[in-house]
Amino acid sequence: MSNLPFSDPVISRARRIAERTSPSDCDPKVEALVNELIGRVADKWTMIILEVLAENGELRFTQLGRQVAGISQKMLTQTLRQMERDGMVTRTVHAVVPPRVDYRLTDLGASLGAAFCGVWIWAQDNLAGVEASRVAFDTKVG
Amino acid sequence: MSNLPFSDPVISRARRIAERTSPSDCDPKVEALVNELIGRVADKWTMIILEVLAENGELRFTQLGRQVAGISQKMLTQTLRQMERDGMVTRTVHAVVPPRVDYRLTDLGASLGAAFCGVWIWAQDNLAGVEASRVAFDTKVG
């Protein structure tokens, strides 16, 4: 398991937050583009693949599929293509039989993983709180 | 526009990253639950609403709809209900005519907003890089 550059990038990003009024406090044309990018990147499978690759460094297609519990081969392929197109992962095809394809995060992908790291931690820390809120909401409505 | 607690929570969370090998380096049962929670919370509209409410403090239904460019009234209602159920927002109904309903982030919601902040900044910083990667990919595939 590789040692990830999670702490430094996240902390430096976090520091820069203090310089801005809000995360998207910038010109409106850019804001629309940012929203679009967020929409594509804030995807369940993208986030999970990002994390698995961040943990393991480099994985083959099937290995990746096993690590990402619950994903179908179709969605794995689809998501990986999208991530490759967006510059998040590199896809290396080895000319051997049986074929071997390795996936690895690019620097861009690793930086997104680092940015998402805060959300993972949040999810772990607040699992119980969210569940409690749901129960309360459902019994009040139910 | 309220002054948000973005810097402190994000930095403290980021600091805690150094204590862990990876963001989900914990027991497998919890990991599945975390994945599920991520799947629900890593949603385009949830993220954008979270950010708009973080910036504005408290908003009425229609005001919120105007701030969230491109959302339909249906998705706005749906997403807000979900967020209310998950404990992210409070929904305050004023018994007046015409009706008035205010939405505001809870502490839980604000903390998620803080966690997402790194992703927003990432998206702003890497907009050009992603776009360039897409162009390169598309011309190569062509």
Added chain:
DNA sequence: CGGAATCCCTTCTGATACTG
């Protein structure tokens, strides 16, 4: 092994119309 292609069902999402 690492896909691509197809089928088929479900969910998402926007538009429109209606209500307390």
Added chain:
DNA sequence: CAGTATCAGAAGGGATTCCG
């Protein structure tokens, strides 16, 4: 104003089959 209800098209996503 702040929704609910309904409909229809688009996209998401699983299962299966086939190929280099």
